[in-house]
Every structure is written in C-alpha cells, then in structure tokens.
Amino acid sequence: MAVETPAPEDTRAVAGRLAELLRPGDLVALVGPLGAGKTCFVQGLAEGLGITGPVTSPTFVLMRLHRGATPLCHVDAYRLSGAEELVDLGFDDWLQESVVALEWADTVCDALPPERIEVLIDYAVEGRVLRLRGIGPRSARIIERMKSDDDPRD
Numbered sequence: 001m002a003v004e005t006p007a008p009e010d011t012r013a014v015a016g017r018l019a020e021l022l023r024p025g026d027l028v029a030l031v032g033p034l035g036a037g038k039t040c041f042v043q044g045l046a047e048g049l050g051i052t053g054p055v056t057s058p059t060f061v062l063m064r065l066h067r068g069a070t071p072l073c074h075v076d077a078y079r080l081s082g083a084e085e086l087v088d089l090g091f092d093d094w095l096q097e098s099v100v101a102l103e104w105a106d107t108v109c110d111a112l113p114p115e116r117i118e119v120l121i122d123y124a125v126e127g128r129v130l131r132l133r134g135i136g137p138r139s140a141r142i143i144e145r146m147k148s149d150d151d152p153r154d
Contacts, residue, residue: 001148006127011037012044014130017149018117019048020144022099024070029105029112032121037128041119042074042101049099062089065136071098078104083111115139 005011018028028045030038040065043055051068058064066072073094080086086108094100095113105112115136122129134140 001132001144003130003132004124004127005037005130008037008040009129011040011121011130014086014132015044016040016048017097017146018132018142019045021145024098025095026099026139027095027113027114027116028099028101030101030103030119031106031120033123036121036123038103038121041121041130042072042103045099045101046074047073049052049063062081063094065098073098073100074103075100076103077108078153080108083108086111114147117142 003014005014022028022045030041032038039057046055046066046068049068049072051066051072053066054110056064058074059078060075062076062079064074066074069121075086075091075094077086091111104107105118115138117135118133118135118141120131132143132146134143
C-alpha cells in the first residue's frame with residue numbers, strides 16, 4: 001500500500017489510522033533516510049493510541065515508553081551495533097507489553113519477528129511517500145483493512 005503525504009499532518013493521520021488497528025505485540029518497523037518522517041509517523045501512532053504528551057526521537061536514549069490505554073514503545077536502532085544489542089536491551093519484553101515502533105529497523109533485521117508491519121518512508125516530489133506492507137497473516141490483514149478505506153488520511 002502506498003500513500004503520498006504532502007504535509008506532516010498527513011503522515012501523522014495515516015499513522016493514526018494504523019494505530020486504531022494495533023494492539024500490544026504488534027511491531028511497526030520503520031525504514032527511511034534521515035529526516036524522512038519516521039518520528040513524525042510515530043507521533044501519529046501515539047496520537048492514534050490515545051497517548052498524550054510529547055513524542056520525540058529516542059536516538060540518544062534508544063527507547064522511550066509512552067503510557068496510555070495501549071502503551072507505545074518507541075525504539076531507535078540508529079546507534080545500535082546490530083540485532084544482538086537490540087535483543088539484549090529487552091526488545092522481546094517490549095514487544096509483549098506494547099505496540100513497538102522501531103525506527104531504522106533495517107539495521108537490526110535479524111531481530112525482527114516474522115509478524116510485523118513495515119513502513120518505508122521516502123521523499124516524494126511533494127512531501128513524502130509511505131509504503132506500508134504487512135508481513136505475516138495478522139499484519140497483512142491490518143494493511144488490507146487500511147486499503148479498504150477510501151482515504152486513510154480522513
């Protein structure tokens with residue numbers, strides 16, 4: 001599924017719609033160049049999960065837990081040395097207790113579970129293009145539900 005988002009609020013709206021379909025144990029694996037909008041997407045997830053308060057990049061702290069009706073664990077793998085370090089930090093525990101949004105997921109591929117939603121974010125002529133793909137049966141169903149909407153930014 002590909003969606004163009006001309007403005008940051010459009011990116012957050014798509015993420016908010018996705019968040020409505022998520023539950024603890026779901027992984028959103030984000031990939032994209034610096035400044036593409038990964039943290040903006042996670043802000044939309046948090047909003048969609050009913051989380052209030054600021055959502056900022058956890059680049060220097062590696063992980064931030066945002067509490068709400070459905071907790072969100074926001075992880076940034078940019079500074080990690082590899083998949084083993086992510087696992088050592090407690091990735092499996094985070095995944096059991098919350099929705100996990102993992103930025104720079106492509107740097108820790110070996111730690112990713114077979115069930116996940118991949119979000120590839122890239123620059124477009126105007127704004128960004130988001131490519132969402134469900135890996136595994138549950139994640140594929142979530143993306144199919146999003147596709148059935150006329151416009152997931154509504």
